[in-house]
Amino acid sequence: MTEPATEPGTEPATEPGTEPAIEPGTEPGTETPAGPPAGPAAEVAARAWRNLGIVFHERNDRRREVAEALGMSFFRAKALRRIAAAAEPLTLSDVAELLLTDRPYATVVVDDLVGRGLVERTPNPADRRAKLLTATEAGRAAAAEAERILATPPPELYDVPAEDLAALDRIALRLLGESRSPEETAPGQTAPEET
Helix, strand or coil, X not given: CCCCCCCCCCCCCCCCCCCCCCCCCCCCCCCCCCCCCCCHHHHHHHHHHHHHHHHHHHHCCHHHHHHHHHCCCHHHHHHHHHHXXXXXXXXXXXXXXXXXXXXXXXXXXXXXXXXXXXXXXXXXXXXXXXXXXXECHHHHHHHHHHHHHHCCCCHHHHCCCHHHHHHHHHHXXXXXXXXXXXXXXXXXXXXXXXX
């Protein structure tokens, strides 16, 4: 006995519990983003990423050092750094956007920074209902200390041979989408080629 003919694009009915497995993203009308590439290069990339995470976030967590040095959460320190680095005073909405958070939480963070004397609010001449945020002198000093801590390389990096450091620097610049001019290249090194 033959199966009854079906219209193109339809499947014959199956009994409950015997439906074929459907791979994620293959159902009609659904899409899933492509996963990471597979193969040896992908495995090396994943291992390198994992190892960098261990070096920078587990063994040398500068964020924890910043929090301890400033006596506040790293998120508050990050808010202070953004406010101190701004070329012009920021609004609360600006701070929330820079921190990828909502305004109510940004308000809590800014209130704490104001209470510590690190940030001040001034009237916004463009909008009387809003305030502008600037770092105080103490706030700029605290932000500078945070930046100094964050910019300190982990001790393991000082033990890496110069040619490996140069390669790491080129790789980091490439990942950032930047390149280095010949005058910015360390003595004895050649500038990376444009790709």
